[in-house]
Amino acid sequence: MSTSEYTVKGMTCGHCVSAVTEELTKLPGVSDVQVDLASGRVTVQSEAPLAEQDVVAAVDEAGYEVVTA
């Protein structure tokens, strides 16, 4: 198992959290996504380490931006 953390910019409500969670959950091997709306901190559990570009692309797909990885 691998755990990675990111900070995502632009999430303002529970719908934003859902959108980011949904896109990240679609990534292969991802088993859990936790989002803290107040801080923008996103924690992803996956079977193997994730490619950062895949995470950035998934967050972008949801309409938000990874600011630190």
Place this chain on the structure above:
Amino acid sequence: MSTSEYTVKGMTCGHCVSAVTEELTKLPGVSDVQVDLASGRVTVQSEAPLAEQDVVAAVDEAGYEVVTA
């Protein structure tokens, strides 16, 4: 045709706008819903005047609050 305006509190993003629009569009006779996210101003076009309690209930269902009607 009837046009009514409300101010809705708590909308922070496009998803919130969509949720409010969707619930208000479900009200009988509603033909158009316009939401200005920045001001919270919601304009509803309907065949006949709407009962304020129905509008308040629809906005509540979406997870937000009508502050002025």
